[in-house]
Amino acid sequence: MNQLKHFNLKSFLLGNRTRYGLIFNVLLYVLLIAIGFVYLYPLLFMFVTSMKSPADLLNPMVQWIPTEVYTGNYVKAYRVLDYPHTLASSIMISLIPSVIQTVVCSFVGYGLARYRFRGKNLIFILILATFIIPAQNTAIPQMLTYRKFGLLGNINALLLPAVMGQGYKSAIFILIFYQTFLSLPKVLEEAARLDGASDLKIFVKIALPAAIPSYIISIIFSTVWYWNETYLTVIFLEGGIQSLPMQLSKFVQAYENLYPPGTVNIFDRLNEAVKLSGTFLNILPLLLMYFVLQKWFVESIERTGVTGE
Amino acid sequence: MNAGRPFHKRGIKNRTREALSGYLFILLWIIGFAVFTVVPLGQTLFYSLNQVTVSATGINLEFIQWQNYTRAFFTDPTFVGLLIEYIIETLVSLPIILIFSMIIALFLNLKFRFKGVFRTIFFLPVVITSGPVIQELVAQGATSVPGLTLSGTALEFIADLPRYLRNPIEYLLTSFILILWFSGVQILIYLSSLQKIDQSIYEAAAIDGASAWESFWKITLPSLSTTTLIVAVYTIITLSHFSENKVIKYIYGQTYAVGGGIGYSSAMSFLYFFVLVLLLAIVFLLMNYRAKKQYG
Numbered sequence: 001m002n003q004l005k006h007f008n009l010k011s012f013l014l015g016n017r018t019r020y021g022l023i024f025n026v027l028l029y030v031l032l033i034a035i036g037f038v039y040l041y042p043l044l045f046m047f048v049t050s051m052k053s054p055a056d057l058l059n060p061m062v063q064w065i066p067t068e069v070y071t072g073n074y075v076k077a078y079r080v081l082d083y084p085h086t087l088a089s090s091i092m093i094s095l096i097p098s099v100i101q102t103v104v105c106s107f108v109g110y111g112l113a114r115y116r117f118r119g120k121n122l123i124f125i126l127i128l129a130t131f132i133i134p135a136q137n138t139a140i141p142q143m144l145t146y147r148k149f150g151l152l153g154n155i156n157a158l159l160l161p162a163v164m165g166q167g168y169k170s171a172i173f174i175l176i177f178y179q180t181f182l183s184l185p186k187v188l189e190e191a192a193r194l195d196g197a198s199d200l201k202i203f204v205k206i207a208l209p210a211a212i213p214s215y216i217i218s219i220i221f222s223t224v225w226y227w228n229e230t231y232l233t234v235i236f237l238e239g240g241i242q243s244l245p246m247q248l249s250k251f252v253q254a255y256e257n258l259y260p261p262g263t264v265n266i267f268d269r270l271n272e273a274v275k276l277s278g279t280f281l282n283i284l285p286l287l288l289m290y291f292v293l294q295k296w297f298v299e300s301i302e303r304t305g306v307t308g309e
Numbered sequence: 310m311n312a313g314r315p316f317h318k319r320g321i322k323n324r325t326r327e328a329l330s331g332y333l334f335i336l337l338w339i340i341g342f343a344v345f346t347v348v349p350l351g352q353t354l355f356y357s358l359n360q361v362t363v364s365a366t367g368i369n370l371e372f373i374q375w376q377n378y379t380r381a382f383f384t385d386p387t388f389v390g391l392l393i394e395y396i397i398e399t400l401v402s403l404p405i406i407l408i409f410s411m412i413i414a415l416f417l418n419l420k421f422r423f424k425g426v427f428r429t430i431f432f433l434p435v436v437i438t439s440g441p442v443i444q445e446l447v448a449q450g451a452t453s454v455p456g457l458t459l460s461g462t463a464l465e466f467i468a469d470l471p472r473y474l475r476n477p478i479e480y481l482l483t484s485f486i487l488i489l490w491f492s493g494v495q496i497l498i499y500l501s502s503l504q505k506i507d508q509s510i511y512e513a514a515a516i517d518g519a520s521a522w523e524s525f526w527k528i529t530l531p532s533l534s535t536t537t538l539i540v541a542v543y544t545i546i547t548l549s550h551f552s553e554n555k556v557i558k559y560i561y562g563q564t565y566a567v568g569g570g571i572g573y574s575s576a577m578s579f580l581y582f583f584v585l586v587l588l589l590a591i592v593f594l595l596m597n598y599r600a601k602k603q604y605g
Binding site: 025028029031032035036038039040041042043045046049104107108110111112114115116117118123126127129130131132133134135136137138139140141142144145160161163164165166174199203224227228229230231245246248249251272275276278279282283286287289290291294297 | 438445486579
């Protein structure tokens with residue numbers, strides 16, 4: 001009873017210093033749900049269309065809910081994409097370079113954060129330059145060099161730059177590690193140095209374990225970016241390794257090889273449902289990874305502070 | 310072991326030793342930068358001044374000075390058109406991405422239930438935006454805003470507009486969601502700097518009678534000005550490097566085209582790079598100026 005007496009309609013609706021009011025809350029959720037829907041629309045559209053049977057596709061009455069659960073598109077897309085094979089190569093060409101790139105970038109970031117030396121600012125400018133220079137300004141000579149050494153179509157074409165700290169978007173990872181090591185306390189490392197530990201030992205035994213979250217974040221982001229990268233992978237790996245996105249970009253051609261247009265009946269012709277099934281199969285591994293690791297994705301950058309002013 | 314030596318000498322030695330260790334840590338990167346960036350960049354520049362023909366035995370070069378550049382700028386009708394389109398599209402997308410990511414970050418910085426769900430949604434595109442996926446989605450018309458199908462008169466109105474006005478509007482209508490999809494990392498960057506703002510400033514302002522609206526304009530926005538600059542630079546670079554970018558696709562196509570060749574595409578790469586740097590410089594100067602003005 002006493003509580004009811006204190007119940008204040010105005011503060012319930014408009015909120016007060018400690019709490020948002022009802023109006024504000026409703027508005028917030030309505031806005032977020034609306035924007036969220038628009039945001040997810042392409043994915044919903046893709047998923048729904050990919051579940052439509054050829055009959056549903058032609059039926060103008062069927063918009064959002066297919067009349068049956070039809071998996072035929074996925075069966076075809078699975079075959080056209082050569083899924084197990086391309087999936088395995090995609091995992092290989094994204095995971096291995098990203099692990100190597102992360103380790104090398106952590107070295108560079110540590111060197112920049114912990115040691116005083118001349119020309120550090122120049123190094124930072126050059127790191128930024130590697131981020132700005134478009135890939136096509138360096139890709140062709142690299143490709144010709146790789147060809148000379150027989151590295152085209154070989155995973156080494158991606159690994160070599162990563163080993164030398166020039167992997168895909170390496171500047172971001174160097175900055176992440178720079179920021180991380182800068183924010184870690186120096187005391188333990190100095191104590192170890194007084195005890196006569198070598199620089200490498202200090203890095204491996206003390207700095208590295210303290211920066212484990214940054215390592216995980218870097219590997220995750222790097223893997224995603226390598227997975228989605230198609231410009232360099234097409235130039236360097238074409239003919240040797242076929243990744244999922246590469247196979248998706250020639251979906252039509254691959255489909256017509258498997259189902260020649262003249263020989264199949266009308267229901268087996270290539271349609272948008274099959275294409276979108278292929279697209280969905282393409283992003284499925286990343287979606288799964290995202291939902292399993294999403295804590296790392298979202299909370300990560302807030303903690304490491306990529307922004308580093 | 311250094312105990313016997315004069316103090317200042319030991320200091321100098323430590324300094325050098327420290328610098329050497331530092332260089333050792335970044336040595337790999339410096340070599341890599343030379344091998345994988347400087348040398349190829351120089352080679353591309355060299356190719357751009359030559360007529361390059363690739364044969365079974367190797368590469369034949371014929372020095373033709375700036376002809377590749379003049380050809381790209383004055384003879385090729387497609388390249389300049391695409392370049393202008395790229396500039397317009399980038400300048401249209403940039404403010405949308407900046408404002409959108411800032412608003413979403415402000416929302417996600419509030420305390421409310423199911424925040425995690427929304428955070429997951431708004432960050433999702435980062436994971437899936439690869440060139441071929443985007444291409445499929447655009448081709449199937451999945452990236453225009455649902456329910457925003459225009460009536461006939463509106464379409465006619467747009468069709469009557471001059472080309473450089475029409476293109477950006479059409480671009481907006483057909484790829485609005487796509488533009489928003491490029492906001493994932495930007496939202497995170499904004500969120501992290503929002504969380505760095507000292508809460509006591511807001512409390513002090515509230516005690517002085519400032520409303521939430523005033524606090525936003527007087528505290529939040531000025532504190533985000535540096536972040537906005539970083540986000541703008543990041544956005545421009547991401548948009549310009551995206552493999553579905555029309556200019557990049559055209560340059561790539563010309564590399565292997567009969568009338569094109571490596572020399573010609575190298576020249577175009579450099580022109581594109583130059584325009585990108587110019588865009589960055591303009592945005593940087595504009596925003597830096599404004600940021601400075603705000604701080605007084």
